[in-house]
Amino acid sequence: MTPRLSLLPGLLALLAACAAPSAPPAAQAGPARPAGGHGREAFMGSYDVNRDGVVTRAEYDSVRRQRFEAADKNHDGVLTEEEYVAEFEGRLKQQYFDTGRQPDQAYENSIRQAHVRFALLDRNRDGVLSRDEEQAIMDKTFAEQDTNHDGQVDANDPLPQPRNAGS
Numbered sequence: 001m002t003p004r005l006s007l008l009p010g011l012l013a014l015l016a017a018c019a020a021p022s023a024p025p026a027a028q029a030g031p032a033r034p035a036g037g038h039g040r041e042a043f044m045g046s047y048d049v050n051r052d053g054v055v056t057r058a059e060y061d062s063v064r065r066q067r068f069e070a071a072d073k074n075h076d077g078v079l080t081e082e083e084y085v086a087e088f089e090g091r092l093k094q095q096y097f098d099t100g101r102q103p104d105q106a107y108e109n110s111i112r113q114a115h116v117r118f119a120l121l122d123r124n125r126d127g128v129l130s131r132d133e134e135q136a137i138m139d140k141t142f143a144e145q146d147t148n149h150d151g152q153v154d155a156n157d158p159l160p161q162p163r164n165a166g167s
C-alpha cells in the first residue's frame with residue numbers, strides 16, 4: 001500500500017458523507033399566478049415581450065392593443081362583458097394548462113373577479129369597454145408600475161403599494 005492509495009477509503013467516505021443528506025423532495029407545486037394580476041412579477045411576465053427586464057411604454061401598448069383586438073371577437077371596436085371575460089379566461093386556461101393544473105376554486109374566483117373588474121372598468125356604465133376606457137386603464141396601470149416616472153418599468157422602479165382588490 002502506498003500512502004497515496006491509503007487515502008482513498010477516507011476520500012470515498014468523505015464523498016459519501018457529502019452526498020448523504022438527501023435533498024428534500026422539491027415541492028414546487030405553488031399556486032399559479034392569476035392571469036392579469038397586478039403585481040410587478042405579473043406585470044413583467046405579461047408585458048416584457050423581449051425579456052430584457054424592461055417594459056417600455058411601446059411594449060406595454062403593443063401587448064394591450066393585441067389583447068384588446070383579440071378579445072374584440074365581432075370587431076366592433078368595443079368589448080362586451082362576455083368578450084372581456086372570454087379573453088381573460090383564455091389566458092387563465094392557458095396558464096392552468098401550462099402548469100398542469102386542473103380548474104379549481106381559485107379558477108372560479110378569478111373568473112368571478114373578471115366580471116367584477118369589467119363593471120369597474122366600464123366607467124360610463126354603457127355595458128361595453130370602449131377604447132377610451134381601455135386607454136384610461138392602460139395609462140393608470142402603467143403609471144402605477146412606473147414609480148420613478150421615467151417612462152419605463154424595470155428594476156429601478158420601487159415596488160408600487162399593493163392596491164386594494166375588488167371594490
Ligand SMILES: [Ca+2]
Nearest residue numbers: 072076078079
Ligand atoms: Ca366587440
Ligand SMILES: [Ca+2]
Nearest residue numbers: 122128129130
Ligand atoms: Ca363603457
Ligand SMILES: [Ca+2]
Nearest residue numbers: 146150152153
Ligand atoms: Ca420607471
